[in-house]
Amino acid sequence: MKNHNLNQNKYLINHYTKPLGVTNKKVLQAMLKTPRHEFVPKTHEAQAYYDIALPIGHGQTISQPSLVGIMTQALKLKGRETVLEIGTGSAYQAAILSRLAKQVYTVEIIEDLYKKAKKVLKKLNIKNVTCVLGNGSVGLKKYAPYDAIIVTAAAKHVPQELLNELKVGGRMVIPVVEHAPDLQELKVITKHKNIIGTKKITPVIFVPLVGKYTKGPKPQKNLLNFKKMLQRKHE
Numbered sequence: 001m002k003n004h005n006l007n008q009n010k011y012l013i014n015h016y017t018k019p020l021g022v023t024n025k026k027v028l029q030a031m032l033k034t035p036r037h038e039f040v041p042k043t044h045e046a047q048a049y050y051d052i053a054l055p056i057g058h059g060q061t062i063s064q065p066s067l068v069g070i071m072t073q074a075l076k077l078k079g080r081e082t083v084l085e086i087g088t089g090s091a092y093q094a095a096i097l098s099r100l101a102k103q104v105y106t107v108e109i110i111e112d113l114y115k116k117a118k119k120v121l122k123k124l125n126i127k128n129v130t131c132v133l134g135n136g137s138v139g140l141k142k143y144a145p146y147d148a149i150i151v152t153a154a155a156k157h158v159p160q161e162l163l164n165e166l167k168v169g170g171r172m173v174i175p176v177v178e179h180a181p182d183l184q185e186l187k188v189i190t191k192h193k194n195i196i197g198t199k200k201i202t203p204v205i206f207v208p209l210v211g212k213y214t215k216g217p218k219p220q221k222n223l224l225n226f227k228k229m230l231q232r233k234h235e
């Protein structure tokens, strides 16, 4: 990373990410090594190291860095895990996870974002992230089960398919719509043998998870069109 960007990233981490609750050294290190400007459109490069969400096209966003840190920290990764991410978006979250886990599978429903994500991960020589194009609200059976699952779009409740694909002892971080139409709580779900643990972390605002778990603001037109396209492909 160029010195200029590295300094800006250090500033972001020291003045925003840490004070907002990200204390895990490995997570902070992973964020420091991940050049956020590579994941935002050229038009927003100047704001890449601000602690704000930014548009990435198709009505979607790259999340606020401090929130990415909080969600990553909540997974309590040790380095040997297989992680599933639903909502690749810019691939910034996936790139950070790649430094903290053994293998990351990330699913994106918008083809253009999926293609861009593959491109930037290749450019950064990140080899342990597999991008998948599809509807991740119903999980990703092919590589299940997962040690950890992170969902970066809001669902009306925790998808049963994702719970099924989580290993016993595994953790899932997911924004869930709690107060309609669009107030959400970020939750950590822990799967025990006979019981599911749930902890609320913080209120958040995410775009909706497209599919049968959608609630709140209606999916944008382009997402609906994409869904239709996917349906047609399967007919």
Ligand SMILES: C[S@@+](CC[C@H](N)C(=O)[O-])C[C@H]1O[C@@H](n2cnc3c(N)ncnc32)[C@H](O)[C@@H]1O
Residues within 6 Å of the ligand: 060, 061, 062, 063, 086, 087, 088, 089, 090, 091, 092, 093, 094, 107, 108, 109, 110, 113, 134, 135, 136, 137, 138, 152, 153, 206, 207, 208, 209, 210, 211
């Ligand atoms: C807030 S953005 C994700 C931010 C992303 N993690 C990053 O680091 O840039 C949410 C993403 O979830 C995607 N999405 C929404 N519903 C989905 C679904 N059912 N399956 C897969 N991706 C979905 C959206 O297209 C969008 O790219």
